[in-house]
Amino acid sequence: MAGLRRSLDILFIxxxxxxxxxxxxxxxxxxxxxxxxxKPLTDLFSWYIQHFRDPYMANARNMPWFASFxxxxxxxxxxxxxxxxxAYYKGPSQCPWIRIPVIMYCVQIITFVTAVEAGxxxxxxxKTKLVAPRDFGERLKLGTNYSLFFFVPLTNLVDxxxxxxxxxxxxxx
Numbered sequence: 001m002a003g004l005r006r007s008l009d010i011l012f013i014x015x016x017x018x019x020x021x022x023x024x025x026x027x028x029x030x031x032x033x034x035x036x037x038x039k040p041l042t043d044l045f046s047w048y049i050q051h052f053r054d055p056y057m058a059n060a061r062n063m064p065w066f067a068s069f070x071x072x073x074x075x076x077x078x079x080x081x082x083x084x085x086x087a088y089y090k091g092p093s094q095c096p097w098i099r100i101p102v103i104m105y106c107v108q109i110i111t112f113v114t115a116v117e118a119g120x121x122x123x124x125x126x127k128t129k130l131v132a133p134r135d136f137g138e139r140l141k142l143g144t145n146y147s148l149f150f151f152v153p154l155t156n157l158v159d160x161x162x163x164x165x166x167x168x169x170x171x172x173x
Contacts, residue, residue: 005091005165008155012088015152020081023073030060030070052142055125055132056116069112080105092166099166106157113150117143 029037029045037045049058060067080101087098120143125132133139160166 005163008159009088009091011152012156012159013085015156016081016084016088020078020085023078023081027057027070028074030057031067031074049131052145053131053133053138054142054145055123055128055130056119058131065115069115072108077105077109092160092163093169096166096168099160102156102160106153106160109153110150110157113146113153116146117150120146 025037025041026045026048029042034042045057048054056063056066060070084098084102084105087095087102092098120133120139123132125134133142
């Protein structure tokens with residue numbers, strides 16, 4: 001059981017490290033001026049938009065609902081990622097204070113991704129002149145890309161709600 005616990009902790013550490021790096025260097029490009037980023041990062045951002053045909057990342061400024069989620073991510077998630085990395089590195093029994101913030105983060109991100117996934121599969125992109133999925137295959141590719149941000153937080157949420165690992169260990173004298 002200890003092996004499974006540590007495997008989950010490593011999964012969550014990897015997820016939050018990825019989230020911290022990608023949010024700071026990638027996601028913020030949606031709303032901040034491009035001159036703040038080195039060319040390789042702006043090239044990567046452009047490649048992502050073209051490769052996945054992501055209308056939300058490409059047009060966040062024109063989609064207030066998506067831009068508002070991004071602003072929340074920049075303000076609240078970036079600091080949270082570092083607390084989560086620390087807590088899962090130490091282990092949830094050593095940092096039981098992480099349980100409530102993890103539950104809050106996971107519920108929020110699952111809600112956000114559900115809204116994006118609904119848009120990916122049900123928005124009518126036929127009239128848009130901007131980058132967007134052109135067929136079901138491209139919608140599936142984009143939806144699959146976003147699914148990581150649904151399933152790992154869902155796993156983290158279930159773990160945070162039901163695992164006894166978040167119970168503080170009694171200190172021995």
